[in-house]
Amino acid sequence: MTPRDASDSPRDRWSDLGRPPLSSTALRRGLVRADGLWRQVDVVQRTGSTNSDLVARAAAGEAGEGAVLVAEEQTAARGRLDRQWTAPARSGLFFSVLLNPADVPVTCWGWLPLLTGVAVATGLSRAAGVDTALKWPNDLLVTVGDEERKAGGILAERAGNDGIVVGVGINVTLRADELPVPRAGSLALAGAVSTDRDPLLRSVLRSLEDWYGRWRAAGGDPAASGLQETYAAGCATLGRMVRAELPGDRSLVGEAVAVDGEGRLVLATEAGVQEPVGAGDIVHLRPA
Numbered sequence: 001m002t003p004r005d006a007s008d009s010p011r012d013r014w015s016d017l018g019r020p021p022l023s024s025t026a027l028r029r030g031l032v033r034a035d036g037l038w039r040q041v042d043v044v045q046r047t048g049s050t051n052s053d054l055v056a057r058a059a060a061g062e063a064g065e066g067a068v069l070v071a072e073e074q075t076a077a078r079g080r081l082d083r084q085w086t087a088p089a090r091s092g093l094f095f096s097v098l099l100n101p102a103d104v105p106v107t108c109w110g111w112l113p114l115l116t117g118v119a120v121a122t123g124l125s126r127a128a129g130v131d132t133a134l135k136w137p138n139d140l141l142v143t144v145g146d147e148e149r150k151a152g153g154i155l156a157e158r159a160g161n162d163g164i165v166v167g168v169g170i171n172v173t174l175r176a177d178e179l180p181v182p183r184a185g186s187l188a189l190a191g192a193v194s195t196d197r198d199p200l201l202r203s204v205l206r207s208l209e210d211w212y213g214r215w216r217a218a219g220g221d222p223a224a225s226g227l228q229e230t231y232a233a234g235c236a237t238l239g240r241m242v243r244a245e246l247p248g249d250r251s252l253v254g255e256a257v258a259v260d261g262e263g264r265l266v267l268a269t270e271a272g273v274q275e276p277v278g279a280g281d282i283v284h285l286r287p288a
Helices: 024-031 050-059 106-128 197-217 227-233
Strands: 040-044 067-071 092-099 133-135 139-144 147-159 163-171 241-246 250-259 265-269 274-277 281-284
Touching: 024 040, 024 067, 024 197, 050 067, 050 092, 050 147, 050 163, 092 197, 106 133, 106 139, 106 147, 106 163, 106 197, 106 227, 163 197, 197 227, 227 250, 241 265, 250 274
Parallel strands: 040 067
Antiparallel strands: 067 092, 092 163, 133 139, 139 147, 147 163, 241 250, 241 281, 250 265, 265 274
16 A cells, blocks of 8 residues: 555644645656656655665565655664664655666666765755765765764665665754754754755755766766765765774774775775775774
8 A cells, every 4th residue: 555645634744834844746846757767756744664665665566766755754764784763754854766777787786875975965065055974885974063963874775686775864954952862963953054855855866866877877887977086075984094893793993095996995904904894884083
C-alpha cells in the first residue's frame, strides 16, 4: 500500500506554522520533466525510513530510476553503522532517490555517496546561502559560532542488482533545544538566509541531477567528470589529523592527504606509509 501523501492531513500539516509542509504537487511541477532525471516525487507525512521504503518499492516494481520519496518525519531513520537519526516533523529534509547507473562499472558506484555530498553542498550553498563542508565519507558540516557541527548525512544502499537508493537527511530549522547531541547543527543555527524547504529541496535535487549526469557521461570516471577534484576542494577532512576506526576494532591515526580514484580516504601515518581507508568511522582530531 502506498503511504498517504503529506498533503492529505490538513490538521497535521499546519500544526507548526514555522515549519510549513511540503507539497508533492508543487515539487512534481518544478522537478519532473520529460527529458530530466526525476520521474516521480512523493511526499509522505510519516514513515520509518525513506530508504527502506524506496528499496521495497523498487523490489516490487513500483519505482524506477528517478523516483524521489520525501518524508516529513521519519521514525526509524538510519545513518551509517546503523546509527539512529531523529528529528522533529518538518524540521529538515528527509528524502531518498533511486538511481540505476547501469552504464557505469559497479566498481565506480562507491562514488555515489560522495557525489551526493557534493550535490547537496552545492545546492544548499545556492539556495540557503550557508557555507557547508564535507566530512569523509558522508557527513555535511556547518559552522555554528566558531564550532564545526554535523547538519546532515547520506546513506547509500543497494536496491536489487541494478539500483542504488541514496538517502539524505538535512537539519534545516532544528533549534538549539532540539539538538539530539551537542555536536549537531542545522542550517538555521548556521545563519542560513533561507530555511524554506521547498526551494532548498529543489536546489539540491537539481544539483544532484547535474552531477549524476556528468558522472554518468564520463562513464563513472571521478577525475574526468570533475567529481574527484570538486569533492577534495570541499572536504573538511583533508589536511587534518584523523583517527579511522576500522572494522575488527582496529584504529589508524594519520593525516588525511587525499581521496583516491576509488573514493577512499588516504592517510599518511607516522610510520611513513600511506594507507587507503575504504570503510570505517572517521574522527577529526583537535589540534594539540
